[in-house]
Amino acid sequence: MGATFMLGELVGGLRRNLSMAVSVVLVTMISMYLLGLGLLAQRQVDTMKDYWYDRVQVSIFLCVEGSQYAACAGKATTTVQREQLRAQLEQMKPPIKDIFYESQADAFKRFREQFKNSPLADQATERAFADSYRVSLTEAGKYEVVVSTFQGAPGVGRVQDQKQLLDRFFAFMSVVSWGAIALSALMVLCAILLMATTIRQTAFSRRRETGIMRLVGASNGTIQLPFVMETLVSSLLGASLAMGLLWATVRYGVGGYLSKALVDTAFIGVGDVLAVAPWVVGGVTGVAVVTSWFTLRRYLRV
Amino acid sequence: MILFDSVTKTYPKATRPALAEVSLEVERGEFVFIVGTSGSGKSTMLRLAIREERATSGSVLVAGRELRALPDRKVPLLRREIGTVFQDFRLLPGKTVFQNVAFALQVIGKSRSIIRQTVPETLRVVGLDGKEKRYPHELSGGEQQRVAIARAIVNKPAILLADEPTGNLDPATSREIVRLLDRINRSGTTVVMATHDHEIVNEFRKRVIELDEGKLVRDQVGGDYGTTTSAIPVIRLDEAGEPGQAGDPGETGEVR
Numbered sequence: 001m002g003a004t005f006m007l008g009e010l011v012g013g014l015r016r017n018l019s020m021a022v023s024v025v026l027v028t029m030i031s032m033y034l035l036g037l038g039l040l041a042q043r044q045v046d047t048m049k050d051y052w053y054d055r056v057q058v059s060i061f062l063c064v065e066g067s068q069y070a071a072c073a074g075k076a077t078t079t080v081q082r083e084q085l086r087a088q089l090e091q092m093k094p095p096i097k098d099i100f101y102e103s104q105a106d107a108f109k110r111f112r113e114q115f116k117n118s119p120l121a122d123q124a125t126e127r128a129f130a131d132s133y134r135v136s137l138t139e140a141g142k143y144e145v146v147v148s149t150f151q152g153a154p155g156v157g158r159v160q161d162q163k164q165l166l167d168r169f170f171a172f173m174s175v176v177s178w179g180a181i182a183l184s185a186l187m188v189l190c191a192i193l194l195m196a197t198t199i200r201q202t203a204f205s206r207r208r209e210t211g212i213m214r215l216v217g218a219s220n221g222t223i224q225l226p227f228v229m230e231t232l233v234s235s236l237l238g239a240s241l242a243m244g245l246l247w248a249t250v251r252y253g254v255g256g257y258l259s260k261a262l263v264d265t266a267f268i269g270v271g272d273v274l275a276v277a278p279w280v281v282g283g284v285t286g287v288a289v290v291t292s293w294f295t296l297r298r299y300l301r302v
Numbered sequence: 303m304i305l306f307d308s309v310t311k312t313y314p315k316a317t318r319p320a321l322a323e324v325s326l327e328v329e330r331g332e333f334v335f336i337v338g339t340s341g342s343g344k345s346t347m348l349r350l351a352i353r354e355e356r357a358t359s360g361s362v363l364v365a366g367r368e369l370r371a372l373p374d375r376k377v378p379l380l381r382r383e384i385g386t387v388f389q390d391f392r393l394l395p396g397k398t399v400f401q402n403v404a405f406a407l408q409v410i411g412k413s414r415s416i417i418r419q420t421v422p423e424t425l426r427v428v429g430l431d432g433k434e435k436r437y438p439h440e441l442s443g444g445e446q447q448r449v450a451i452a453r454a455i456v457n458k459p460a461i462l463l464a465d466e467p468t469g470n471l472d473p474a475t476s477r478e479i480v481r482l483l484d485r486i487n488r489s490g491t492t493v494v495m496a497t498h499d500h501e502i503v504n505e506f507r508k509r510v511i512e513l514d515e516g517k518l519v520r521d522q523v524g525g526d527y528g529t530t531t532s533a534i535p536v537i538r539l540d541e542a543g544e545p546g547q548a549g550d551p552g553e554t555g556e557v558r
Contacts, residue, residue: 004414005408208392208394209394211392212392212394212405212406212453213409214378214381215352215381215386216381216382216405216406216409216410216453216454216457217378217379217380217381217382217383217384217410217457218378218409218410219375219378219410220374220375220378222409222410222411223409
């Protein structure tokens with residue numbers, strides 16, 4: 001079949017069935033947008049993991065006068081104990097990378113700075129904070145060595161691993177992204193059913209045409225190709241629109257707003273949208289071709 | 303060209319076979335009328351010949367192919383050697399006369415230069431030159447059937463099957479259409495025409511194959527329409543769509 005003839009039939013077919021084509025475009029767009037969001041959320045988690053695991057610290061809180069930590073028994077850490085701990089930490093390089101001492105006053109100041117937009121900043125008192133050693137590690141996974149060494153050591157109130165806090169947050173992000181992917185799976189199901197219905201209706205409304213094609217000896221491929229092409233074109237258009245929306249979301253939502261609101265967090269960029277694009281486009285192509293093939297096998301027999 | 307060897311076709315859930323043990327042969331270049339009442343199996347014969355249906359038993363040979371053994375993917379090739387015409391023309395309303403005829407070539411991948419050459423030629427053969435740009439609704443019934451015939455023969459098939467091609471046409475137009483089929487037959491195409499039109503059959507005196515309840519009851523060269531359909535004359539007159547013929551003395555003479 002000539003390419004020009006083919007193209008003419010394709011455009012004519014889409015025009016005759018415009019409302020159905022538009023609905024396929026929209027449903028595909030929404031399902032692919034959700035899928036893209038889910039994939040991007042996972043990339044966001046990965047990006048943040050990379051960013052934060054490099055900065056993950058183990059905090060060794062020391063005792064202060066009237067400390068709430070049970071291990072302190074109400075007594076403050078002595079200067080000797082503090083120096084001993086320091087020396088012990090220095091010996092553990094690596095996996096320890098850097099050691100940084102934060103006094104109670106510094107901790108309080110930092111807290112007030114971080115929560116300056118929150119009523120917590122006014123309610124907190126310096127007494128709620130403790131002196132601490134902040135230890136960064138060469139590998140995020142090595143925190144256990146530090147914890148086991150210093151937990152319960154004289155003068156140590158509590159050892160806290162930030163990674164545990166982060167992991168809880170990442171688990172939450174992961175649930176959100178999988179939720180988006182699950183929703184998108186439902187929407188993909190909608191898209192598949194809609195494509196199948198569209199093809200069935202189109203096949204019915206063109207039964208005269210396809211009947212003639214069969215009679216004059218057109219091959220199965222020739223008869224079915226227009227249906228496959230129409231489905232493919234509408235769904236690819238939907239996927240492109242979804243990619244456009246994702247790009248806009250990342251460019252203006254994440255890049256333009258979130259990254260300014262949360263300066264010290266790493267965010268995904270437009271490059272990540274391009275990275276998920278092949279999955280979205282490939283998925284749509286697969287879904288469209290397989291769906292139309294199955295539907296046509298049922299409704300367009302020779 | 304077409305060979306039926308004790309062919310039986312039973313449709314699912316049918317009480318009796320649509321075609322029962324029918325054997326016949328149509329030679330290359332023949333012109334054959336198939337007559338019989340509605341439900342006698344005429345259309346089933348034609349549908350078997352283009353492998354629209356498969357025979358329940360027996361073998362159907364068309365253009366050298368055994369159709370029961372023919373795999374699905376080869377069916378299009380078979381159909382390219384057979385032209386088909388129906389009572390209801392089956393033209394595409396959105397396409398012009400030229401486009402309707404060209405469509406048959408486009409969908410089997412013929413090049414544009416072949417289409418530009420063959421379509422006008424064919425339209426000349428069926429007597430429609432000058433009407434290339436008309437749409438089907440602008441044409442008379444006879445002209446629409448000519449377009450359908452042009453579409454059926456544009457790929458120069460060896461066989462032309464016509465299923466009651468004159469069923470929707472008045473007697474004069476019917477005669478012209480059959481004359482056209484006759485002319486196509488003379489150029490070497492085998493023509494098989496299922497019909498109810500006794501006037502046509504009686505006038506053209508071709509080979510007549512008569513079916514009754516799926517059985518072949520007559521195969522006569524130069525035969526007439528016959529008497530079988532007289533069993534319930536009202537039905538035949540309805541089917542012919544020409545109630546006026548009830549008073550035709552020659553006709554009723556034959557019938558009764």
